Amino acid sequence: MQGHLPRPSWDAGSAFYSKNSKTGFRVNDAAVTYCLDAIGAVPFGGKSTFCVCEYGSADGGVSLLLMKQLLDFLRKTHGNGFDVEILYEDLPTNDFASLFKLLAGVVQGQAASYLTEHSDVYVKAVGTSFFQQCVPRASLHFGYSCNAMQWLTKKPCNLTDALIHLCSEEKEQLQLYRQQAASDWQLIIEQRAKEMKTGGQLVLVIPGVDGDGQFSGNTKRIKYSVQERLARYWMALCTEGIINKAEFENTNVVIYARTIQESTAPFKNTHSSSLDFQLIAATTTVINCPFHDQWLSDGDDDDLAAARVHASEFVNMIRPWLTDILLSGLSSSRSKVEKNAIIEIFYRRYEEEVASSPRHHGYDYVQVMLQIAKV
Secondary structure, eight states: OSSSSSOSOOOOOOOHHHHHHHHHHHHHHHHHHHHHHHHHSSSSSSSSSEEEEEEEEETTTTTHHHHHHHHHHHHHHSSSSSSEEEEEETTTSSSSHHHHHHHTTTOSSSSOOOOOOOOSSEEEEEEOOOOOOOOOTOOEEEEESOOOOBOOOOSOOSSSSSSSSGGGOOOOHHHHHHHHHHHHHHHHHHHHHHEEEEEEEEEEEEEEEEETSSSSSTTSSSSSSSHHHHHHHHHHHTTTTTOOOOHHHHHOBBBOEEEEHHGGGGSSSSSHHHHTTEEEEEEEEEEEEEHHHHHHOOOOOOOHHHHHHHHHHHEEEEEHHHHHHHHHSOTTSOHHHHHHHHHHHHHHHHHHHHHGGGGGOOOEEEEEEEEEEEO
């Protein structure tokens, strides 16, 4: 069971994903306290191998600094007389080439490799979906995931009025997404229960919907919703006849952003209590878009050239996860060249709007953060 996740649409080994994930770095920064608290609570004598797994790691570049901080903490707390194994889990189609190039310093990311400062650290890639058991039973001390577990195992149905469930008003379709998400979330938690040692800890950071109805790309402090704008420009291509209605309806971001109630539900029902998981903490937080913050701080609305550069960098943040979704929505009868041309029209139009009013566009992340212990 692979999950309905997008495939990389960039050159393998280029670290394109992490180089264009500025907000992701902020999310990891916000998760550090959770992670340090979790690792500090893990019973460990400092003599065996301490095993860590990052689920949905992509190219690993976004979490490099966080992993360094965790290694710093482990060495300070338990000394140097033990090995650390770090597992990076993702699909077989993932850009693992970039992961190892970043760790070796062959490709320069936004953070330095922790291997330059820490010895006795052994890194492995795991090409197994997190909807399955990824590692041997009771082998993990600490598991971490950031913005990966929103993806679903399959598309419940086509969303006929939107690209993403958060913007849809089709009640029956939304209910199918809600049911699929609940089932998939339960499955994810069950698989992690197999993998964790007694006393081990998980920190899971997932896209959420907060108490004010805010979600990633749609917060009150920023005028325009990213998710609404993406759907609007894709629909415009349909209205103009560049794509057809079936292609629009077939283009869906197959994720589900959970409320904190939905996120914590598996830990409150009788079935999950048999998994020996205890929910330690659960919060919802908003992470400001760094592109938006930077423009408000340093940008000049009258400098069109700077606005265009800003818009290009902003849209590049969206490309890594959206491009394959758009391509897969287009008819198989279209050539690769034709598909790519359509995608570039879509991105160019959105870039032009962002460049025309940078201060009104941004992609804040709304996150649910969970800390869970195996008891």
